[in-house]
Amino acid sequence: DIQMTQSPSSVSASVGDRVTITCRASQGISSWLGWYQHKPGKAPKLLIYAASSLQSGVPSRFSGSGSGTDFTLTISSLQPEDFATYYCQQGNSYPLSFGGGTRVEIK
Amino acid sequence: EVQLVESGGGLVQPGGSLRLSCAASGFTFSSDWMHWVRQAPGKGLVWVSRINTDGSSTVYADSVKGRFTISRDNAKNTLYLQMNSLRAEDTAVYYCARDRPGNNYFFDYWGQGTLVTVSS
Numbered sequence: 001d002i003q004m005t006q007s008p009s010s011v012s013a014s015v016g017d018r019v020t021i022t023c024r025a026s027q028g029i030s031s032w033l034g035w036y037q038h039k040p041g042k043a044p045k046l047l048i049y050a051a052s053s054l055q056s057g058v059p060s061r062f063s064g065s066g067s068g069t070d071f072t073l074t075i076s077s078l079q080p081e082d083f084a085t086y087y088c089q090q091g092n093s094y095p096l097s098f099g100g101g102t103r104v105e106i107k
Numbered sequence: 108e109v110q111l112v113e114s115g116g117g118l119v120q121p122g123g124s125l126r127l128s129c130a131a132s133g134f135t136f137s138s139d140w141m142h143w144v145r146q147a148p149g150k151g152l153v154w155v156s157r158i159n160t161d162g163s164s165t166v167y168a169d170s171v172k173g174r175f176t177i178s179r180d181n182a183k184n185t186l187y188l189q190m191n192s193l194r195a196e197d198t199a200v201y202y203c204a205r206d207r208p209g210n211n212y213f214f215d216y217w218g219q220g221t222l223v224t225v226s227s
Contacts, residue, residue, distance in 0.1 A: 034213040036152070043111075043217035044144075044152065049207060055215065087152055091212030095168045096142075096154040 002026050002090050006099035012107040019075040021102045023088035028068045032092035035064055035073045038101075039084045047086075048073065078104070109133040109216045111203050116221030123193050123225070129186040129203030129218055137161075137181035140206035142214060143188050145199035153199075156188065157206070171197075193225045 003026040013019050023033065031051035038044040046055045048064035051071060061076040075082055083106055088099040115127040129141070143155040156177040157166045165177050176189040186203050200222050204214035 032212065036214075038152070041219075043202065043219050044204075044214070045217075046207070046213060046215045049213040049215075089152075089154075089213070094157075094166050096157075096212060098152040098154065101151045 004099040010103040029092035111218035113221035127188040136184040147199040
């Protein structure tokens, strides 16, 4: 099974800051990596698929990069609505798996 | 507009059973793979199961294999999760999610979730 490790587990940031979250897979997954935003009581939202493709309707301040085992989600200028928990997910093989999550908090 | 609405959650005793439903609308349900994902209280997201378009192929996480069964009724646009032999560790919010067309294995639409609590 593929283990996904995210860092940091939480980050405090201000509106307008650039935020970077990393995700590492325990084995190579090519570009089979997605990123999700999750707010309490809400449905998770797909932001990025295939490592760097922006899901329709997602603001361009979100971007993804990486391949193989190391991936990054970047929020270029943090907005008030971006405070949430972010998860990476590998789609390379079953069982599909998520990282432990990164909570983005208001500084 | 794509909508996924889960139902059927509740309180059940250890060893008991529950069937979750997910009503789909706003897309051609019979054309898309579907998944169940869960989140235990205070924990992260965990993938549970996947079903293909006609129900002929299913995959499960080891933690639920042999106890849970995913199925679908394309005529009713509904996804199901039959959960048997429930354990305390199955307590979670259960989400249904659509497999992103054209890029399998990512989830592009999710429901709001239904809470399952396993406790005596």
